[in-house]
Amino acid sequence: MPSLSSLLLPLLLPLSSLSQENAPCPNSCSGRGHCDSSNVHQTVCECYAGFKGADCSEMTCPYGPAWTDLAASTDVAHQLAECSNRGLCDRTSGTCTCEGGRFEGKACERRTCPNACGGTGICASMRTRASMRDPGELISACTSSMVCSDASCATRDYSACQATNAYTDVWDADMMFGCICDEGYFGPDCSRRHCPTGDDPYTGTSSDVAVQVNEKQIITCAANGGTFTLEFKGETTELIAYDATVSEFVTAFQKLSTVYEATSAITASYTGTNAKACTEAGNAITVEFLQNFGDLPLILPDGSALTHSSTIYEPLITSSVSVTGTKEDNDCSDRGLCDTDAGTCSCSTLFSTSNGYAAAGQRGDCGYSSSTITDCPGEISCNGQGVCSGPPTYTCACEQGYTGADCTQFVCPTGRSWFDDPTAANSAHYSDVECSGSGVCDREAGVCECMDGFEGAACQLMACPGDPACSERGQCLSMQLLALLADDNGDATDLKYGAVPNLAATWDFDKIQGCHCDEGFEGYDCSLMSCPYGDDPQSTYEQYNELQKFTCDETTGTDGSFILKFRQQDTVTLAYNAFVADVEAALEALSTVTDVHVYLDDDIADATTTPVCSAGGTVFYVEFYSPTGDVPMITATPENLDDFAITEEKKGNKEWSECSGRGLCDHETGLCTCVNGFASSDGQGNSGLLADCGYKLPIIIVED
Known part of the structure; x- marks a missing residue:
């Protein structure tokens, strides 16, 4: 990038005359756009679809619903974003480079299935999973006099009785993918093996409390x-x-x-x-x-x-x-431990494979007892980690945190499932499962081994991108917390994500995390450096700075004060008798403000001797030089003042664009490369030090 002194060189030359006429479109819009010079006050490139930049030399990437973003309004988020906010756009090719191993698709709009489901399952979306559910699981009875899935079975419209809970209208229907495992396999990546299941031979017999029956x-x-x-x-x-x-x-x-x-x-x-x-x-x-x-x-x-x-x-x-069938159909008939690596049962002492009816057989389910048992399993009853029921069933009721026929195994923390069947139309992710369905439980330690991209004791959180998280240039926050950081100055409680309990669209409010980048950084993982923003100097005709009016009344006391807030940042406490210079300094100390002009109502009174609050009220104004555009209203927290009011005197309508729309951003350095005819400004169209391409260089006219 040329040095600032070279960009300002034309101002230093002894010229016969200078002209501020419109410069031609840069690089003829690179052949990727139309040069619009119809407006005498502006010449600009109107890029064709798929291209962007001051000279249309850069390509755009596909858009998809953002995995994480700031809420647009209460309980409304996941707006369209380039690369779905989980990838970086290659401006030379217009393709997304998605977060490796975690997201895929042209717009990084699909969650990658862990380990490609291990070859023992298929990778499917939430929409597809819902459509594949067995309708018979949702129907308890279906006769000519009853209803089935809210449709009568007394007609020949059999499709009415074959409907499932659809999952089509929620933002993640075609984004959240998971594994649907083949018969005999389970787990988030289908790497676990089911063990043979069967009926516990000691329960439901004639000597038990309730006899169990077949379906x-x-x-x-x-x-x-x-x-x-x-x-x-x-x-x-x-x-x-x-x-x-x-x-x-x-x-x-x-x-x-x-x-x-x-x-x-x-x-x-x-x-x-x-x-x-x-x-x-x-x-x-x-x-x-x-x-x-x-x-x-x-x-x-x-x-x-x-x-x-x-x-x-x-x-x-x-x-x-x-x-209704009441027999157990549990792993190893509840009389052994399941080895999920091999899918085989390790039966308790005196138990072995059965025929399903307490006799020897080939089920492999530990449902056969070779002799009468007289105690619960374990070196000591239930290994001291449970209570034995005694006769006739001799089953262990394990203490909290333990499981298994003999209470030797640990349970793992549970959380709301990432990938599950809808419990009602367009309502999912509310079933509580071990490791949230995105991890494998280590039964020897009771610890979840989370799939890549998930974290937390129960794998209940989607991890933030970057290594380390957010490239150590931002905060890793849930969607709920990100909503509180939206560029809005209202009370933080006014803008929420997850405000309505169990709202289907906001199931992710405390589960999906994203990066809120520090000032000067951007990108889904905060790996990019931001370039200066500013006003397009060639389109400032009939454009104005934002102007906000303040009225402060301190009549009855001398101990009043106030704090101003802009874009979620608070100023220092200002006394009622502060001067406009103090207010200006306090605002410019915020990282969200670059340059403001604060002045009294007549802009004549001495700004260093007239306080901003007085008996009967003093009026002062804040004019935004940078940032420009329609900025949020400043809000105030007054203390012991008779009155403090803020109104918008004039809505800002200048641009607030990267490199002022007159340069290209190098996100590796955070520097703008200005197109010919533009240079660094002061934010108001004059020469300055903001390096924002917001100053239009004069055209040198040399006289003969």
């Missing part, structure tokens, strides 16, 4: 032609004929991979002596699950291909739960 569901089919299908846990059967026998029905249903792998995983029975799945008046098919334990999702029928010859009946197939 039973009833399918009712009225038809005398066509076919139907059944969906269970998101998987659909092949076509089943209306006149299928019990054996054919069972065979078709047991082919589903979501039904436990056994030749006798279910039983089915038809009403009375019916030999067909569907009858003209309606046949009830009772399905009992023999190996899928617990409270199961509803079987969802689709009878859109069924027919009926009767004019009395219409073809219809419905489903309902007749008996």
Whole structure:
């Protein structure tokens, strides 16, 4: 960049005359814009789409909803930002360089799935995950006289009973990605293995308090032609004929991979002596699950291909739960510890793999006891970290912080999930899970091992970018705290993010963190240096500085004082008898103010002898030289004054642009490279030392 003295050289030459005529557009707008000289007071480059800068030589990058930003208003944030505020724009190519390993997409608008889901899962958005949920999990019953997902199942619109809670209208629907693991795998990166599950053989027996039962569901089919299908846990059967026998029905249903792998995983029975799945008046098919334990999702029928010859009946197939399953379906049948690396059970003493019914079998679930137990597991009962229930179940109720059949394992801290199923339409991230679903629990220590980009005891926080955070040039703050730092001078409580409890759009208020850069730095990670801002000197026709009027009345006392605030920064306390020079100095001591002019109402009275407050009221003004533009109102905290009022006398309408819109910023140095014809100003269009390209150099006219 040329030195300041060289930029000011034309002022030092003995010239015959100087002209302030408009300079031509720089570099002919680099062929990437139109040179607009229609305004006699301004010649400027109007850049084509995708280009920017004083000479249109720089490229813009794609925009997406910001991962973090200052709230635009209460509970409104995530406005469009270049590279979604999680990447830096390469101005030579117009491409985003996203925060490595954490964000991706043209605009860095997608959260990267940890470890690419390890090859044992798919990486999907919140919107996609919601659409993939099994509708049967949301429906407790669905008959001709009941409703299912708020839509009647008594009609042939079977899609009404196959709806899930959509996640489409929240800002992160297509931004927050996570892993949907293959069957048998779990964890934030699908690296953990599920262990075999089963029923605890000592609970729910005739000697226990309550007998446990298998799940039973009833399918009712009225038809005398066509076919139907059944969906269970998101998987659909092949076509089943209306006149299928019990054996054919069972065979078709047991082919589903979501039904436990056994030749006798279910039983089915038809009403009375019916030999067909569907009858003209309606046949009830009772399905009992023999190996899928617990409270199961509803079987969802689709009878859109069924027919009926009767004019009395219409073809219809419905489903309902007749008996809710109450058996356990827990890892290792709650009688062993699960090795999530291998997906195998380490059974407690006297327990081994079962057939699901307390006898020896091949489930691998610790559901079989080779002899009668007389105590809870552990070298001492529950290893001294729990209470044994005693007969007949001999189960451990672990103390807080411990888990496992013998209470030898630690639990980890919990937090609201980063990636989960919506609990209602467009409402998610409120289920409380271990390590917030973005970490793996170390059972030997009770500590969460967080995925890259997450932190906190429960991995409940999205880490700030930079290494170290915010490049040690800013504060790492939550969205809630960032909202309080918006450039607004009102009471900080007036602008909030997360003001309404459990508002779907602000689920991230205390979870996602971003950088608030120190003065002079910018970028999503505060790694860039800021360049000076200023007013475009070639477009100042009929433009004004911001002018604010102050009235201060100190009639009844002599101990009044006031503090002024501008953009969240407070001045020192000013006494009622301070002079305008004191007010000006106090304001200019703020980092948010560069240059102001403070003067009394007539701008004639001696500013060093007339106080700014007096009996009956004194009027003084603050005129903003820098920053320019429509700046926020100064606010005041008066103490023991009769009156203190501030009004906007004249709204500032000058530009406040990087390098005054007449130069290009080098963010590595924080220096402006001014285009030809412009140099450093004083903020008011005159030559000065602000290095902001806000001074239009005179054109030298040499006389012959």
